[in-house]
């Protein structure tokens with residue numbers, strides 16, 4: 001099945017089975033391995049991507065559903081030394097340990113900050129409640145998101 | 158792997174859906190896929206099936222007022238309904254259930270129609286829809302029928318959906334009489350937890366805090382949602398107090414039939430089913 005969509009801002013066209021899971025399309029066909037898979041059943045958020053700006057789970061979504069949509073993965077947020085503010089804050093606050101949850105966390109946090117630029121700590125916890133982290137205990141992740149929100153707020157002011 | 162590639166269609170309208178479905182009558186429907194994709198994983202009975210995704214059927218995404226009722230398209234996502242002013246203003250009990258369903262990405266994907274058709278005893282939108290006497294609209298190519306939700310859901314995972322039939326919408330009467338709206342579920346953690354027991358309630362409470370009218374429905378404590386007219390009748394005319402609720406405990410015991418499973422045992426569910434009532438006297442009542 002031929003599927004046309006926008007991937008991290010660029011138009012792409014792929015020819016894959018329509019029922020290929022988006023996470024497999026990304027990792028195995030397009031070699032974008034930033035998106036992770038852990039549970040494969042919607043519980044952990046490691047595979048979170050943004051579709052037209054909304055967070056979705058790429059392990060429960062099929063390639064066919066991407067037709068005409070705009071897909072953002074962690075690679076579209078920042079790579080190498082060119083990091084997004086949220087990624088910098090994750091580094092600074094020690095919000096990354098093994099890093100497996102990080103791409104999904106960053107995308108969930110980005111979606112939250114776009115909807116609600118000044119979230120309370122409670123709202124941050126709620127915003128990332130679909131993402132499990134087995135290492136950090138979440139505290140540093142909430143700190144990092146809070147710090148990013150403050151800095152974005154300062155820049156706007 | 159099967160020899161043939163599974164096909165996936167994304168109809169944009171009902172007309173397109175009927176055309177596709179008559180050419181591929183064995184194709185399985187899905188909306189958000191948050192239940193179906195989990196069941197369709199490798200090795201399962203649904204692996205390799207052809208699929209029709211309903212998320213782009215425009216007719217299923219509407220929310221509109223029709224006289225004394227509000228019609229919600231079956232394909233509306235939980236997230237879109239949670240933020241919709243008509244839903245928030247008219248059906249707080251449903252909005253409260255949306256807030257505790259899954260997680261933010263699950264709510265962005267999951268549809269209300271999928272929650273109903275999955276017919277899980279733990280489905281969070283079901284107890285609110287039962288207390289509001291929601292009417293479901295089912296469509297087939299040449300017809301429409303309407304059926305109350307309590308008749309549509311016939312057992313755990315079982316519904317009255319016929320072959321070639323889809324759930325297109327949910328009709329809910331506006332219920333201005335009811336000034337107390339409450340939904341609570343108990344799970345193992347706050348986010349991403351399947352209900353161990355849940356209670357939806359709407360009630361009319363007088364200025365003197367007398368229960369003039371009450372409707373109650375429990376989730377996860379029976380094969381389907383439990384609604385008991387006996388309990389509702391027994392509480393009508395009583396003061397909204399912990400004592401009144403405790404007096405209804407024996408009736409709750411008789412109404413529920415919980416089971417043991419991975420998440421909790423039947424005895425604990427029974428205790429929860431009673432104790433969930435004790436929250437009602439502490440809920441805010443709108444004048």
Ligand SMILES: Cc1cc2nc3c(=O)[nH]c(=O)nc-3n(C[C@H](O)[C@H](O)[C@H](O)COP(=O)(O)OP(=O)(O)OC[C@H]3O[C@@H](n4cnc5c(N)ncnc54)[C@H](O)[C@@H]3O)c2cc1C
Pocket residue numbers: 041042043185186187188189190191192193194195211231232257258259260263266267268269270271272273274275279280281282318322323324325349350351352
């Ligand atoms: C991690 C996780 C957490 C979850 N947490 C909760 C929770 O807290 N509470 C809860 O209630 N549920 C929960 N669920 C279950 C699920 O998300 C909900 O039941 C959801 O509402 C299903 O909607 P869907 O659109 O994704 O359904 P789908 O998976 O697309 O479909 C489900 C079933 O309904 C059928 N169907 C869907 N739409 C129609 C239609 N219009 N007409 C006819 N048949 C139709 C499909 O054929 C399929 O059999 C969770 C699921 C996951 C993966």
Ligand code: FES
Pocket residue numbers: 036037038039040041042043044045046047048057058059060
């Ligand atoms: S891998 Fe998709 S939610 Fe866990």
Ligand code: FES
Pocket residue numbers: 095096097098099100101102132133134135136
């Ligand atoms: S850093 Fe290891 S899971 Fe979050």
